[in-house]
Amino acid sequence: MAAQSTFQVDKRDVSFVLYEFLKADAELKKLPPFSGMSKNDFDMVVNEAAKMAVNTVAPVNAVCDRSPVQFDKGKVTTPAELKAAYKAYCEGGWLGLTGPSDFGGQDLPGVIGLATHEFFMGACCAFTMYGGLTAAASRLVFHYGTGEMKKTYLEKMYSGQWQGTMCLTEAGAGSAVGDLKTTAKKSGDHYLISGQKIFISAGEHDMCENFVHLVLARIEGAPKGMKGVSLFLVPKYLVKGDGSVGAYNDVQCVGIEHKMGIKGSATCTLSFGEEGKCQGFLIGEEHRGIQYMFLMMNEARIGVGIQGTGIAAAAYLEALRYANERIQGTDIEQFKNVDAPRVPIAKHPDVRRMLWTQKAYVEGCRALLYQTALWADMAQFHPDEDERNKAMGMLELMTPICKAYCTDTGFKVTELAIQTFGGYGYCQEYPVEQYMRDIKIASIYEGTNGIQAMDLLGRKVSMKGGMYLMTFLNDLNIFCDQHAGHPVLGNFVKNLTETKDKLAGVTMHFGGLGMSGDQLYPIYHAAPYLAFFGDVVIGWLLLRMAVVAQEKLDRLCADNCCTDDDTKRKLCADNSEAKFYDGKVRAAKFFISQLMPRVLGYEQAMMSGDRSGLDVAP
């Protein structure tokens, strides 16, 4: 066993978001596959996941970082502690959480799976990727594979015995995946695959007995670009008729990357068919590989978003604890008094600002991700078609924001966590510097955040004639109208209304430019546009949560006969529930008044019309 870690999970806020805010238990009851499940069931799953994340997974995080995976002669070795934890994770059935029960999964809703993933990602991102990749590959096989494929592979995958991977990227085809060169040549009932893939997470290691690679390749004679790409299932070892592992299938690992973070995750270069004997089995129809991958993409991108928020949440909780324990300096107002008592750094205004920034981003992103995952469940299973369509629209619109905004702000949170620690934060003795290195990749893979921004501005905003955007703005208008006169939050709601109108204005302006043939100028601003959009979404969610929290806080105050500010403040200091709800309200106010105003600068930049950075590269 690795040494214990200091990792914590915020079960209180997770529970608030799931039940008090989203009312996920009631919403999921309406979806036939989950109608028999209750809050108690979800609680038990979430609590056991938290236990496993804290006690079993988190202790391997530092181990993965200090003793990265090793490569030697085609073999990848993982640290012993990682292996032991992975075994416990697979045996506990966590890999098949949302998988189909016909193949060893547990059929749980995606939003509950996401909550457990937040814990596991925060505990150890590198660790969680192994199971995450297998689960994602399994879903693809389940949706598009033949009956025979499902029977042969899925159970072994959901149990963790076989590792699934996604093989898209090549040396010359990353973001431009349509340029890939790997080929497939028909040969009887299968294809012969030939080519090299890079950056394949979990592509080779010593924790499973077989690999199921999902490989994008071009069948000989296929059209150029994305429309000529097909998807193949390529096992490392062919599977015998009785389901056992058979002959080597000419897939080898030729190296691994040495990375800035997630060093426990094996990032492999895989070579297929060097001896011309690598068999691949077509998934679905020819030339539709990209389409299949895309259909899985919403989920994968929300999954990367939760990496951002899971790690950021872990970093924030470390910083919060440290700031409350670390004694340094006196109260600022007494700085001339050398005998003044020394105070925890959480007393200092600058540290408080950093902590509230972290809290607002983490809790806002958590709400966004859980809400979007719930929309994904509804889009798939709601019995009412209108509800399904509406949920689908919100899912489509929010997916790039989940991916990019949660990873960008997550990175910022880890950086602020280091800053909160001061010099110690920069040292390996404390876990926050690793969080910052580990989280960085999340803004790059699964479609860089630049690609996400183009997806939002170039595709999602105008999808279905702009209907998804209108649905969102309409929901926002309803909320703003309803709460403009809120006794505590009214002014903040008005602030959100104004910011939302600015977002609509910029969107219209860009739309106009696009119609007149200027695509470049809007795309040039796509990344800040996504940040702008994201701030409006997060402001909206934080305020919606604050409305719920304020109501509960008022009730607690009434129950405890607190009528004036002093008694209320005392209640918030003594009663953990009052403190929690007060924190939710403050986080919303802080975000709206201190963080969201950055969009005014973005607006100014976007409306400036200046093209000096667009016309040429420096």
Add this chain to the structure above:
Amino acid sequence: MKILVTSKRVTDPDMKIKVKADGTGIVTDGMNYKVNPFDEIAIEEALRIKEKGGGAEVVVVGIGGKDAALEIRSGLAMGADRGIHVLCEQAVDSSVVAQILAKVYETEKPDFVIMGKQAVDDDSNQAAQMLAGALGVPQACFASKVELAGDAKSARVTREVDGGLETIEVTFPAVLTADLRLNEPRYASLPGIMKAKKKKIDEIPVASLGVDTNPRVKFVKMTEPPTRKAGVKVADVPTLVQKLKEEAKVI
């Protein structure tokens, strides 16, 4: 073979407990609850005995209001076969618990009972002993090792006692309690949690058991432990020695 185990709903020992200002109890706003950790060890031991073979049935019993079902369900998720929930809204003391468990014992007729040596909320450490007394069966408390005889009619139990370990043999039926070092309880697996949904929990209203539920122990008042007084700084070693001798009287 049948093993009866207990699962008491207790306040999460990792949370900070606050006493109500009027001393009538603790502040329960935002409180988390869990299975008494010693009961978890008892459940684990029963499951290990079951898994060694012999086809034992593990029955987990809990006493309390509606919410106490959650902790029984946790025992089922770990692998116990079925549950019994004695519905009882009022507060009970160790002797009432022992009487309730005795009634359950009479209906269930298990080979033996194993429960946590004490609950981490009130730390009474009496229910098991009283249960053994009420039933007139042997007890083996504070077990750190339990070995069943080949015929499963008795057990050799290593007990943690003051100053060391004591090994005794008890014939069944008997009441055992689990100490901290008996085992390390497993986590419930995800399939275990999902299967537990389908396992049966019988609800028995406490009134139907014919037990006198009036507690023998009278609850008077709850207070926070006194805060430690600040220490004093002494000028030099001779003063320290003098103070230790004369004030603290420790040397």
